[in-house]
Amino acid sequence: xxxxxxxxxxxxxxxxxxxxxxxxxxxxxxxxxxxxxxxxxxxxxxxxxxxxxxxxxxxxxxxxxxxxxxxxxxxxxxxxxxxxxxxxxxxxxxxxxxxxxxxxxxxxxxxxxxxxxxxxxxxxxxxxxxxxxxxxxxxxxxxxxxxxxxxxxxxxxxxxxxxxxxxxxxxxxxxxxxxxxxxxxxx
Numbered sequence: 001x002x003x004x005x006x007x008x009x010x011x012x013x014x015x016x017x018x019x020x021x022x023x024x025x026x027x028x029x030x031x032x033x034x035x036x037x038x039x040x041x042x043x044x045x046x047x048x049x050x051x052x053x054x055x056x057x058x059x060x061x062x063x064x065x066x067x068x069x070x071x072x073x074x075x076x077x078x079x080x081x082x083x084x085x086x087x088x089x090x091x092x093x094x095x096x097x098x099x100x101x102x103x104x105x106x107x108x109x110x111x112x113x114x115x116x117x118x119x120x121x122x123x124x125x126x127x128x129x130x131x132x133x134x135x136x137x138x139x140x141x142x143x144x145x146x147x148x149x150x151x152x153x154x155x156x157x158x159x160x161x162x163x164x165x166x167x168x169x170x171x172x173x174x175x176x177x178x179x180x181x182x183x184x185x186x187x
Contacts, residue, residue, distance in 0.1 A: 011074055015100075023067060026076040027124070034078060035115035040141045040183055041080070044111050047182040049081050055172050060086045062106070062170055070101045073131050077124045083107035085169060104128040107135040107167050112142070125149050135167055144180045 014026040024033045037045065045066055052064040068082040082105035092098050108128045110121045118140070125136035129151050136149035148156040148165050158164055158176045166172050 011071060011076060014076055015071060023069065023078040025078055025124070026071075026074075027120075028074070032120070035113045038113060041111045041113050043183055043185070044139060044141065044179070045080050048109065048179065051174070052081075052083060052170065052172065056086075056170055062086055062167065063089060064109075065105075068101060068105075070104055070128075072103050073127070075124075075127055077127070079105060079108045079124070079128075080111045081109035083109070083167070083170075085167070104131045104133045106133060107137075108133055109137045109139070111139045122147070122149075135165065137164070139179070141180065141183070144176065146176050146179065 008029050009026070009031070011026060014031065017024075017031075020033060022034045022036045024031050026032075049064040049066050052062070056062040056064070062083055062085045064081050064083045066081055067078055069076060069078050070082055071077075082101070084101075085106045088103070088106055090098055090101065090103065105128065108125055110125055112118060112121060118138075122138055125133075125138060126149065129136055129149055134151060138147040138149070140146070143159075145157060145159045146164060148158055150156075150165065156165070160177050161175050164174050164176060164179070166174070
């Protein structure tokens with residue numbers, strides 16, 4: 001759902017509005033509400049974030065935040081998973097995680113929901129790359145594929161047993177097949 005304000009809003013004005021459920025994003029002056037996550041989306045988001053954090057958090061390499069609002073440039077996006085290298089997390093002086101992240105994630109992961117338009121989701125990944133992100137993944141649970149975006153390179157189409165590129169600092173080996181096999185929980 002897209003909401004167009006009577007007068008154009010600035011990013012700061014948008015950030016003063018109350019949060020919505022599901023979250024709304026601010027893109028090109030428009031407020032766009034994300035669809036409510038469904039089962040496959042939720043499972044992939046939870047499992048992928050957990051797997052990343054399992055190998056990165058204790059060693060303080062990186063952290064995968066689910067549904068984290070990142071506001072920078074003229075957008076405020078809520079990535080399905082925003083992975084920040086530990087050194088890039090803007091910790092508060094007491095070491096706590098802040099509520100506001102005003103920078104792009106090092107690695108953005110988006111999972112296509114049935115109600116989303118693929119190009120709108122991909123545009124957020126590209127916007128992050130233009131503003132400093134190193135890596136983006138676009139998961140499509142319908143065709144069991146992942147588009148991989150890296151700065152200054154052509155996108156990569158990955159499927160089946162293809163290994164997925166990960167940030168160099170993170171020791172994690174995953175294939176597309178392994179990621180989508182997480183959807184099989186029954187039986």
